[in-house]
Amino acid sequence: MKVIVDLSVVPIGVGVSLGSYIAACGNVLAKTGLKTELHANGTNIEGEWDEVMLAVKQCHEALHEMGVPRITSTLRVGTRVDRDQTMEDKIRSVREKMQ
Numbered sequence: 001m002k003v004i005v006d007l008s009v010v011p012i013g014v015g016v017s018l019g020s021y022i023a024a025c026g027n028v029l030a031k032t033g034l035k036t037e038l039h040a041n042g043t044n045i046e047g048e049w050d051e052v053m054l055a056v057k058q059c060h061e062a063l064h065e066m067g068v069p070r071i072t073s074t075l076r077v078g079t080r081v082d083r084d085q086t087m088e089d090k091i092r093s094v095r096e097k098m099q
Contacts, residue, residue: 001049004078004087007056008042011063012070024066025059032058037087042074046087049079 011021026043029036032055034047045052060071 001079001081002084003047003049003052004085004090005045005052005056006042006076007045007059008074009059009063010072010074011068012072014068021063021066021068024062028058028062029055035087044087 009022009025011018014021026036026038029043029045032047032051034045034051034055036046037044045055047055056073056075060073063071
């Protein structure tokens with residue numbers, strides 16, 4: 001099943017500067033070959049359910065390997081089975097309606 005996920009990863013116990021950890025997670029996601037889009041509060045990920053969930057797990061594993069003792073992640077998951085839809089399709093639809 002295809003899924004579009006909005007992932008927000010928050011490393012805990014490493015101070016207030018989190019950019020290097022988020023970048024490490026971004027590098028993990030880039031290696032998966034999944035379609036991703038970084039935004040101000042997280043990353044959108046598009047792909048097959050199992051591949052996306054594995055990528056989220058790999059982000060956690062990578063950050064723990066960097067010494068992060070605790071991580072909290074928030075996922076918003078969207079699926080649809082009536083037709084294929086991409087992240088770009090969803091954005092384009094809203095922008096068209098705004099005009």
